[in-house]
Amino acid sequence: MSDNVLANLEDYQAIYQRACERKGGPGAVESLLSDPLTDGEVALLGDDRFLAEFSKKVFQSGFVWRVVRNKWPEFERLFFEFNLDKVLLMPDEMLEQRAQDPAIIRNYKKVRTIRDNATLIDSVRREHGSFAQFIANWPATDIIGLWAYLKKYGARLGGNTGPYALRAMGKDTFLLSRDVTGYFSQRNIISGGVNSKRSLNAIQQAFNQLQQQSGRSMQALSLLIAISVGDNLFS
Structure with a gap:
């Protein structure tokens, strides 16, 4: 992903602030966020x-x-x-x-x-x-690599099936819900199909940057983006 595309990404505080404005403050936002299990x-x-x-x-x-x-x-x-x-x-x-x-x-x-x-x-x-x-x-900084592994070697684990299963099991992963993909499209971080290698790499790098800024899990960041935009169709 080019630096110009990454420059279109808001910083964590801007996303968090907008979520607070939409949901009624930090307390309301935090009540909607959740974290995965630890690796252990x-x-x-x-x-x-x-x-x-x-x-x-x-x-x-x-x-x-x-x-x-x-x-x-x-x-x-x-x-x-x-x-x-x-x-x-x-x-x-x-x-x-x-x-x-x-x-x-x-x-x-x-x-x-x-x-x-x-x-x-x-x-x-x-x-x-x-x-x-x-x-x-x-x-988690290469969660799209795990998605690709499950798609390649598993049976019917491509698309959202593998990622949603991982989330359900407590593995730290973001999800490509409609709100999340809509956010990255609107910011011109991705274009065309969301499941293309280029789009997935761009989204992974964007989440990695947000994680470095916030120290939060991919799961929490995914939820945060979802509630900061769109119709709040998040997971």
Whole structure:
């Protein structure tokens, strides 16, 4: 990203002040912000929980989130609480059977991703001790690199699916909600598609600069930008 583009970015205090003006002061703003888990806390999470969250977000993509949440206990039951070793042993015939069960969302292609992403997690844990440790060690200053990794090696974890799953698991990440992407477009920090390599690099560098100025997490900064502009459609 060129210095000219970075120059279009407001400093942290300007964004924070506008959020305060819109929301009624620092107290109101702080009540809307939240922080992720620490790296140490993320490292202690079970790899089965990452598989569960990836799977949940895959099924929620393009579907009514509430319906998936309501059916989730049955997903947990039918897929062995997302125990990696058990899921990896599930043959195609069993997956097909599960995909026909009315207790869950009957979508065979998405059901297949459960075993596919178990394979990803298993390969990573063999090299790094645990998938959770691998995620914890990945720096937030290159979170788009982690997004790209999940998109490349995972199943249906591209777009917002991987990032939203990471946020749900407590990994520090910004999110490309409509308000956040709208902000960067209006400031001419990005142009064209938000998911282009150039746009993602520009947004990452912008967040890195804001973090250096504020000392806040990417998660809090993402939320702050969202409530400082637009319709407050933030996550």
